[in-house]
Amino acid sequence: VYPVRPPVPAVGGYEGVGEVYAVGSKVNTFSPGDWVIPSPPSSGTWQTYVVKEESVWHKIDKTCPMEYAATITVNPLTALRMLEDFVSLASGDSVVQNGATSIVGQCVIQLARLRGISTINIIRDRAGSDEARENLKALGADEVFSESQLNVKNVKSLLGELPEPALGFNCVGGNAASLVLKFLREGGTMVTYGGMSKKPITVSTTSFIFKDLELKGFWLQNWLSLGKVKECREMIDYLLGLARDGKLKYETELVPFEEFPVALDKALGKVGRQPKQVITF
Numbered sequence: 001v002y003p004v005r006p007p008v009p010a011v012g013g014y015e016g017v018g019e020v021y022a023v024g025s026k027v028n029t030f031s032p033g034d035w036v037i038p039s040p041p042s043s044g045t046w047q048t049y050v051v052k053e054e055s056v057w058h059k060i061d062k063t064c065p066m067e068y069a070a071t072i073t074v075n076p077l078t079a080l081r082m083l084e085d086f087v088s089l090a091s092g093d094s095v096v097q098n099g100a101t102s103i104v105g106q107c108v109i110q111l112a113r114l115r116g117i118s119t120i121n122i123i124r125d126r127a128g129s130d131e132a133r134e135n136l137k138a139l140g141a142d143e144v145f146s147e148s149q150l151n152v153k154n155v156k157s158l159l160g161e162l163p164e165p166a167l168g169f170n171c172v173g174g175n176a177a178s179l180v181l182k183f184l185r186e187g188g189t190m191v192t193y194g195g196m197s198k199k200p201i202t203v204s205t206t207s208f209i210f211k212d213l214e215l216k217g218f219w220l221q222n223w224l225s226l227g228k229v230k231e232c233r234e235m236i237d238y239l240l241g242l243a244r245d246g247k248l249k250y251e252t253e254l255v256p257f258e259e260f261p262v263a264l265d266k267a268l269g270k271v272g273r274q275p276k277q278v279i280t281f
Contacts, residue, residue, distance in 0.1 A: 004221065006043050013045030013279075017060070017069035027054050035062045039233050040224040041073045046257075048281045058233045060240060067252040067278050068243040071103075075276075076239045076248065077232070078193060078220045079107035083115070085223075086189050086216060087167040091116030094142070094162050096183040097169035098122040098176040099196065101132050103276055106139055106250045108169060113140035114247065118162050122147060122179055128273060139249065147176060155182045167191070174199030181207055189214040251275035 020034040030036065038045065039058035060069055083089065095112060099105050100121035109119045121144045123132055133144040142162060149158075156164060164185035170177040171194030180190055181203065190213065192201065207213045224232060242248035253275040255263040266274035 011044040011047050013047075014043055015041050015071060015073045016045035017066060018045075018050065021049065024054075029054055030057065030059060035060050035066075035069060037069060037073060037236070039073065039236060040229060046279060046281075058236065060236070061244065064240045064244045067254060068240060068248075070278050071250075071252060071276060072236055072239050072243065073232075074220060075103035075250075076107045077235060078218070079104045079111055080235055080239065081220065081223060082169055082191055082193065082218055083108065083111055083117075083167075085218070086191055089115065089117055089167065092118075092163070093167075094118035094120060094165040095167045095169065096120040096122070096165040096180050097171075098180055099169075099171035099194065100136055100141065100144065101273075102171060103250050104171065104193070105169075106136070107248065109136060109139045109141045110242075110248050114242075118142040120159070120162065120165060120183060121145070122150070122176060124176075132273075147179065150179050150182075155179070159183075164188075169193065170201070171196060173197045173201055177201045178203075181213060184211070184213055186211050187213070189216060191216050191218050193218045252278050254278050254280050257281050 017035055017037050020030050020032050020036060022032060023030050036057040036059055038056055044050065095108065095117060097105055097108055097119065100109070100123050105121065109121065112119050119141050121136055121141045123129055123144060123146055125146045125148045129146050136144050145158065165183055166185055166188050168180040168184050168188065168190040170180050170190055170192045173195040174197040176197065184190060192215070203215065239248060255277055257279050260279065263277040263279060265271055267277045
């Protein structure tokens, strides 16, 4: 899906946190023992030692749980930027999303709630969907619907007192994207940031002519390429502060590198739904 392939042979990994082992004689920003993350994120984090220029690294607060420090720069940052970059939202507004059980989806729910914004969440019909619904509700989701529950003539009748959303997020494609579009109010915007189903997005003529919907895309790496290092680091500190204070949560599992094959199977969904896998070295 993503048009970036580092030349091989290559070291894997795009995010992570490390501890400073040693610094050069002219480095005055860091000291041995500091925690740092590559910011903006860069390929090659799956290794025991990395030597790079001082400007590449961002020092973070060591009181933040390590698993959040290692995973904050992609999924949570994506959620934050999508909430802030496309539609001017205010307290009392709402957003709709599919893929709500993903890390991005969970972060959208929590970040929106902190802003007084309601979330309407769509999940797949599969084993464990009832548990998934309760988990999302515990994070602050206002409404959680399975795709089959939305096989009704007018999905907006399910909103109750919630306002029609002006903004929707799609990371699935296919029918799940169409469901997001059905919820949007006139003039609403759907942002696509993934395509997990590998199915195309089909949009009715009605959606364009009579609802004047707008379709956009978001790719974090493209946003980071715009020279936003300072903004990126400020957002990372903000998100890590939320994680440290228990206001931003998602499940992770620390896995030694020696057990990489097991972690890979879990990440690919071969053994059922699993927490985000964090490799340790």
